[in-house]
Amino acid sequence: MTIKLKSKTATADEIALQLTEAIHTHRLNPGAKLREDEICDIFQVSRTIVRQSLHSLQHKGLVTILRNKGAFVAKPTLKEAREVFEARSLIEPAMARAAALRATPEDVAFLEDHMKAEKDALDREEVGEALRLSGDFHVQIARIADHNLIEALLAQLVARSALIIALYWRRRNALSDSSSHLGLVNALRDRDADGAEEIMKGHLLDLLMQLDLRDSPTGPVSLKDALKK
Amino acid sequence: MTIKLKSKTATADEIALQLTEAIHTHRLNPGAKLREDEICDIFQVSRTIVRQSLHSLQHKGLVTILRNKGAFVAKPTLKEAREVFEARSLIEPAMARAAALRATPEDVAFLEDHMKAEKDALDREEVGEALRLSGDFHVQIARIADHNLIEALLAQLVARSALIIALYWRRRNALSDSSSHLGLVNALRDRDADGAEEIMKGHLLDLLMQLDLRDSPTGPVSLKDALKK
DNA sequence: TAGGCATACATTGTATACGATTTAAAACTT
DNA sequence: AAGTTTTAAATCGTATACAATGTATGCCTA
Structure with missing residues (x-):
């Protein structure tokens, strides 16, 4: 589902909200990479704003930011x-x-x-x-x-x-x-x-x-990730 | 013993931590203005980093940021x-x-x-x-x-x-x-x-x-504040 | 002189440029 | 051909420049 926005510039909060909804409705899954430039293109704002919203989501525990690697939808252990x-x-x-x-x-x-x-x-x-x-x-x-x-x-x-x-x-x-x-x-x-x-x-x-919170390690992991190192 | 001479640039987290401690020990009081340039001078970093730490503290409820007005130590009602x-x-x-x-x-x-x-x-x-x-x-x-x-x-x-x-x-x-x-x-x-x-x-x-949380409006308010608006 | 208006200054908000790091790809060696 | 080193591309982190907004100052008018 495409995330569209009005032509005028979006605020950091609006972007964070849309990302939150996408996560909430499972359109964005745990582990998904959130590239800054990509979000810039979607919302037509500078990276400054995008970074604000990503940091905001990190504080809320929805996003994990790895230094020099980028932002990812959080994968709760x-x-x-x-x-x-x-x-x-x-x-x-x-x-x-x-x-x-x-x-x-x-x-x-x-x-x-x-x-x-x-x-x-x-x-x-x-x-x-x-x-x-x-x-x-x-x-x-x-x-x-x-x-x-x-x-x-x-x-x-x-x-x-x-x-x-x-x-x-x-x-x-x-x-x-x-x-x-x-x-x-x-x-x-x-x-x-x-x-x-x-x-x-x-x-x-x-x-x-209804959740499977037994000690199975991390749930669904891609084979690629599992073998990476 | 050698002392690190390289003026190590402080990170956003370190600044946030120091501000938090200052708030915690009442060296910074509720309502105190936190001007960006001032903090830049103190820690010798750019405004980018300072803004990161201020936003971080806002998310934690310790700082209130008013658009175009600046950051202040929060004043809980x-x-x-x-x-x-x-x-x-x-x-x-x-x-x-x-x-x-x-x-x-x-x-x-x-x-x-x-x-x-x-x-x-x-x-x-x-x-x-x-x-x-x-x-x-x-x-x-x-x-x-x-x-x-x-x-x-x-x-x-x-x-x-x-x-x-x-x-x-x-x-x-x-x-x-x-x-x-x-x-x-x-x-x-x-x-x-x-x-x-x-x-x-x-x-x-x-x-x-031991707190005075009765319905007296906002506790200690100066007359000046009371009449401000 | 008090109030309103205009201008100058200070501070914050956003975009962009540049450097650092990681990731991917290519070329080379064994 | 597999593995390793080299090179290039992509991406992120930080600093800086510029724009927008708010605040203070001084001038003008009544």
Whole structure:
């Protein structure tokens, strides 16, 4: 899928956002090289701007920059993958609880729309987009909980989760368990803080279970890479 | 012994680290302007490098960059301050627990040395340095817990906490409650996971209590600032 | 003299040029 | 022909030059 932009100059943030979405929807896979000149051509900006966005993404853990070698979409190790989900397990249940205590009817309606958009994307077989929306759902919970810091942090963790899913997803058929999201929305509507917290806890555990985080070294590696040195 | 005469050019990371330490020890206060040329002169590097480090610090939440106006040491709002400590309260007790289960005798010895260094700094009345060490203690717990992701995250939160302390510290006399740290080390030595978790929880609560995070708008504001716009 | 306007200065933002390093390719040797 | 050295190309890192923006100064007018 081509990444197009308006004729006027793009900002570093816009480029970073587009790259993030491409990663999130698996149009860009872990390990993919991000050559500066190539991105310059696509967005019609100087390398200065491109480098800003790449560094930005590096800080967020989505990109790995090797000195004098270039920028690559990050390839989380098994340990990093576990750590991401451990961190999420520490944070998100509390966010679900806080969200349940604060959610307005508008918030609930928003989440319902959000879930519908996800379902529509799945019906259209836009798997990547569905995955992105599914992750964004979690970020929205933090937004409803009115916790900006964790919202930003969670956005990073969710984006990294997309990388992890790309690397360690077990089966390609069953995608997301939307029933958890539905239950969460219901709990929010009912102001059921305990319920929301528990559902979130279980939901993250479910996600983790669907990943293959055993000690197999690095997952799918190209033969070329494996033999390189 | 020969001394390196070659004026080794500082890297962006080194500059960022020095600025971070200056912030951590309160040699740089919230709101301080960080002019690029000035930093260039100090470290004898081009603006390219300085801008890299400033952007890096912005991503970490220590610096705020206003377009066309420049970089300033961040000034956390009351809400942001609360969020930092809420996030720490979600994360750190779990780290204390994990650390208690993993701590080796070497780890315990290291923490004891660390506490002694903090005490020495206090005795020498190097308040800023003591504060920095006190914060780093928490980061070391995450390191012992062998959780790299949270260790990095916590380093950011601790650095931001230094800003918060600079802004919202209640009384200038009583500094840190070293008894909590001592208790924590003992719990780690005893492999007392529950105890470590509880002590950490209480310790963070104590810290929070010593801050003035009531709804007074932004804490210490000058009349001049208040009328500025 | 106070306020508004215009100009000059200071600082930041972006693009480009140049040097350093890596990667790929070619030529050479054994 | 395989391996090694040499050469060239591609790519990244840093410094610098220039443009855009913001800030301060002085002048003019009422």
